[in-house]
Amino acid sequence: MNAEKNLSRRAFAQGLLFASAGPRLLHAQGFAGLGAESRGYEQVVPGRELSFPTDHGPHPGFRIEWWYVTANLRDKDAVPYGAQWTLFRQSMSPDAGGEGWDSAQIWLGHAAVTSATTHRFAERVARGGVGQAGAVANPFHAWIDAWEMKGSDATSGRTFAPIAVSASGQDFAFNFDLTASRPLVLQGDAGYSQKSEAGQASYYYSQPFFDVRGRIQLDGRVTEVEGPAWLDREWSSQPLASNQKGWDWIALHLSSGEKVMMFRLRQDGGKSFLSGNWIDADGRPNNLRAAEISMTPLAESRVAGRSVPTQWALEMPSRGLKVKIAALNPQSWMGTSIPYWEGPVSIEGSHTGVGYLEATGYAIA
Numbered sequence: 458m459n460a461e462k463n464l465s466r467r468a469f470a471q472g473l474l475f476a477s478a479g480p481r482l483l484h485a486q487g488f489a490g491l492g493a494e495s496r497g498y499e500q501v502v503p504g505r506e507l508s509f510p511t512d513h514g515p516h517p518g519f520r521i522e523w524w525y526v527t528a529n530l531r532d533k534d535a536v537p538y539g540a541q542w543t544l545f546r547q548s549m550s551p552d553a554g555g556e557g558w559d560s561a562q563i564w565l566g567h568a569a570v571t572s573a574t575t576h577r578f579a580e581r582v583a584r585g586g587v588g589q590a591g592a593v594a595n596p597f598h599a600w601i602d603a604w605e606m607k608g609s610d611a612t613s614g615r616t617f618a619p620i621a622v623s624a625s626g627q628d629f630a631f632n633f634d635l636t637a638s639r640p641l642v643l644q645g646d647a648g649y650s651q652k653s654e655a656g657q658a659s660y661y662y663s664q665p666f667f668d669v670r671g672r673i674q675l676d677g678r679v680t681e682v683e684g685p686a687w688l689d690r691e692w693s694s695q696p697l698a699s700n701q702k703g704w705d706w707i708a709l710h711l712s713s714g715e716k717v718m719m720f721r722l723r724q725d726g727g728k729s730f731l732s733g734n735w736i737d738a739d740g741r742p743n744n745l746r747a748a749e750i751s752m753t754p755l756a757e758s759r760v761a762g763r764s765v766p767t768q769w770a771l772e773m774p775s776r777g778l779k780v781k782i783a784a785l786n787p788q789s790w791m792g793t794s795i796p797y798w799e800g801p802v803s804i805e806g807s808h809t810g811v812g813y814l815e816a817t818g819y820a821i822a
Contacts, residue, residue, distance in 0.1 A: 497551030498694035501658045507648040509641065510614035512662075513690070514594025515546055517562060522546050522692030524592070524599050524606060526622055528633065528669050529710060529801050529811035530682035537785055538673060538682055539571040539801030539813065540631050541578075542606060542622050544599050546585075546592065560586025566601040568624035570631060570673050571789050571800050577675065579626025580793040615640045617664045617688065625674075633671035635686055637664055639740035644718065645732070646744070650691070652722060653701060653730050659693035665708065665716040665736055685710040687813065700725040703818015705752065705766065707782065707802075711810040714738030717778065719771065721752050723818065735776045749775050758787035762821040765798045767814070780806035784814065 499518035516522055523545045530538040543566060550561040562585025569578040581601045583590035590601035597608035597620070604624040612619060618637035624630065642663045644650045650661035667686035672679055687708045701722045709717040719733035731747035750773060754766035767784040782802040789800025798816040 498548070501649065501660055501693050503646060503649045503658075505649070505660070507643060507660065507662060509617075510595045510597060510612075512594075512660075513597050513614065513617060515562075515592045516692045517546075517548060518551075519692045520548050520694040523690070525689045526606070526635075526667075526686055527708065527799075527801075527813040528667075528684060528686035529813065530669060530673070530684040532680045532682050537573065537801065537803075537811070538675075538680075539569075539785060539789075540633070540673060541567065541569040541571075541799060541813075542604070542624050542631075543567040544590070544592070544601055544604075544606065555586060557586045558584060560584060562586065564590030564601050566590070566604050566624070567791065567793060568604060568626060568629075568631075569789075569791065569799070570629040570675050571786050572675065573785055575675060576786055576789045576800065577626060577629035578791050578793065579624070579629075616666075617641055618667065620667075628676050630674040631671060633669045633686075635667045635669055635688075637666045637668065639666040642716075642734070642736055642740060642742050644734055644742070644744070650732070652732075657693075659691045661689070661691045663690070663708075663718065664688040665710070665718070666740065685811070687716075701730070704815075705769075705817075706815040707752070707769070707771065707812060709771075709780075709782070709804060709810055709812035711804070711808045713808060713810075715776075715808075717771075717773070717812075719750055719752060719773075733773065735773060735778075743776075745773060745775070749773060755781065758784070760788050760790045760798065761792060761796060763798075763819045764822065765816050765819050767798075767816075769814070778807055780804050780808055782812060782814065 592599040756768035
């Protein structure tokens with residue numbers, strides 16, 4: 458098993474920590490090493506009350522965390538686009554101390570713009586402690602090089618808004634203003650999000666009610682866009698079990714105003730760990746059991762030597778959800794040093810709308 462073939466955007470930072478261990482050890486420690494022993498790091502436990510704006514900032518005692526935004530956008534002619542901005546922090550040692558180049562923190566960034574025919578992406582890597590990258594809670598600021606996600610004194614800890622987000626790469630750039638009128642959503646049990654039957658977990662919250670206005674530049678053309686965006690924040694020291702080899706994560710903005718999040722963590726032997734959340738239009742979460750969720754791949758796309766599911770049937774019978782989703786651009790491959798698939802999707806069936814799909818751990822075959 459090639460480690461580079463089995464890491465994802467969310468696991469990118471953690472993969473660096475274990476890359477030198479070799480493919481066999483990576484496999485033994487689960488997907489991207491995320492099932493490895495976490496002794497010495499802070500642990501995720503149920504019952505911890507998340508606090509804002511403090512938890513918008515970094516958690517250096519935990520091994521891995523990320524700030525991650527996906528946006529479904531349209532121009533004045535209703536032409537669809539997608540955009541992604543992600544910042545990872547990884548601790549290379551349980552000792553979170555160290556200044557300058559002695560810092561144990563590694564920072565990584567990914568950004569992308571997607572249309573029906575084009576997908577542009579870029580990545581950044583930085584060492585903590587030297588000012589090249591970092592995050593502070595209040596007023597919120599997360600950055601790597603010139604990419605940034607920035608709040609102000611007016612940014613509410615309750616809504617995590619307003620926020621400005623920007624990034625650029627070869628042949629693309631974006632600058633967005635994000636606002637929200639509804640509070641953050643705690644995933645799982647009040648922010649404690651279980652990831653396996655064995656009890657691995659992360660702290661996880663979202664802001665699925667962001668509204669975006671801004672502009673994208675794609676292959677030299679500047680376009681004004683707007684639409685909904687979704688922010689995910691997670692941190693953990695051992696979020697996965699050793700037998701979990703990848704995941705499929707889906708976030709939906711329904712035209713009726715509700716939001717939906719669901720994921721499956723694929724395990725050895727063909728089984729999956731499922732989790733989901735139906736979020737009412739007023740922001741009230743309804744976390745669902747695995748038995749209440751169905752995620753079925755319908756069609757695969759051949760991309761970068763892999764077969765990746767890019768069309769899905771999704772059901773939440775208790776909520777009357779029975780839809781099919783399809784990728785705007787099936788070739789939305791993040792060909793970064795650790796690759797994965799991520800892109801916008803459309804929705805049809807019992808509900809309509811737009812969303813984002815991330816598919817990880819699909820090896821070359």
